[in-house]
Amino acid sequence: MTNPFIDAHVRFGLHPAHSSAVTARVTGPQALVAHVALESDGWTPVTGNTLVLARIDSAEPYWAQKAVDALKAMRITTEVTPGLREAIDKEQFWADHPMSWLTRSEIRDLCNAAQKIHDDIRHGRLLIHAHAQDGHTTVAVGTYLSGGKSVCLRGENHLRQVDNTFDSPVQALVAFEKVHGTTMRPGPAPMTDVERAAAMARASLDTPAAEPTSPRPEPETVPAYAADPGDHDALLDAFLDAHADWEKWRTWSNETTHAITRTRPCASQRIHGPLVNETVWTVAAYESPVSERMWVLTATGTTPAPVLEQLLAHLGDGNSWDTALGSPIEGKTVATATQPLTEAGWHHTVDGRWIRWTSPAADAGMQFDAFAAQHPNQNLATWTIWAGPSQDHPTWSFTASPYTPSALLADLTDTLANATGTRQHPAGRRPHQPPHTDTAPATTPAPPQNPSAPRR
Secondary structure, three states, X not given: XXXXXXXXXXXXXXXOOOOOOEEEEEEOOOHHHHHHHHHOOOOEEOOOOEEEEOOOOOOHHHHXXXXXXXXXXXXXXXXXXXXXXXXXXXXXXXXXXXXXXXXXXXXXXXXHHHHHHHHHHHOOOXXXXXXXXXXXXXXXXXXXXXXXXXXXXXXXXXXXXXXXXXXXXXXXXXXXXXXXXXXXXXXXXXXXXXXXXXXXXXXXXXXXXXXXXXXXXXXXXXXXXXXXXXXXXXXXXXXXXXXXXXXXXXXXXXXEEEEEEOOOOEEEEEEOOOOOOOEEEEEEXXXXXXXXXXXXXXEEOOOOHHHHHHHHHHHHHOOOOOOOOOOOOOHHHHXXXXXXXXXXXXXXXXXXXXXXXXXXXOOEEEEEEHHHHOOHHHOOOOEEEEEOOOOOOOOEEEEEOOOOOHHHHHHHHHHHHHOEEEEOOOOOOOOOOOOOOOOOOOOXXXXXXXXXXOOO
């Protein structure tokens, strides 16, 4: 028997303020029938006659076509705008999905399962007890209120999946805490940018108001160590463009860039993402492609652009960053590395195992750890360069292992002591104040010629 015609009309189109979300405007005497059908299929009412489909997998056009087909089967009149039709025909595919060997259909099924987990959390069907950070992804533990099954989840957005299942919340929490106790936090994790954008699309059809514009203040000139970080990715790209002997490749997750020189065994790693005050740069040198690491240097994501540029320029030289594994760390090595700081009048102190040089304004410094230098085979942080409120709470920092070439360190310290950069200071923050120079600087003792580091 043929289904009776339903006197309703649904017009599907693109959301005005979200890149992939879809809207459905329902009209007609029997509009309630179409409205209920869409709402039961995951669409969210925004106004009296308009619903929105906003997902975390950017697959709204695909599921909009599914909704069109379902409504047509109910004999409800549908209309698709040209813009949405183009998006449907485009057939989105997640080329960067970690399971790239799967077919489009299989990947879509995984993404749809992640969407269901998201919806269950959003609607309160899945109660999240705690979350934690595991490497570069989020993990969580929760319980379904209907049925009582507890689950451990891994991943974010369209990559979230069930990692393990348990018969009770107690079992799940105990297992979760055993693995993630050090980073475990109560409740669900903060919304991701994707989740936040989807929530905003479901809340309103309005285009976000433009931020009021105000004249951009002129950047101030500051010591290099107080300059803005700039665009680290652009600096790395410019370095690679200028040095053909360095090769670049990125990991499957697109989170890390590796740069390796063909002519000499030196490698650089750049981690992408919002890891502002964490280590995102690692530079290491090797005697040969299969040998042990000779030295390693790390830097945080807030490292000023002039300092990072100097590091890359030194690496690009190719003839001055090599060192001999096992060469002794002598007083001459320390003196060479820190001579620019001494000449610039940085304050020099010795405190047990630590020898420190601090800027006249006490807002930057360098530290040599004589104890770490006595264990060079462990690649301990023998050198630390920092800038900010204090060494314990730096704005940015470098660390370097014992055999890091003194010429490289000298280039960095010369930049700290003598170079300048620019900084945009937000409203309400006072510009950088240079140290007073109307009084004679305190006498700075010369660095010791033979710090307590044994020869090998």
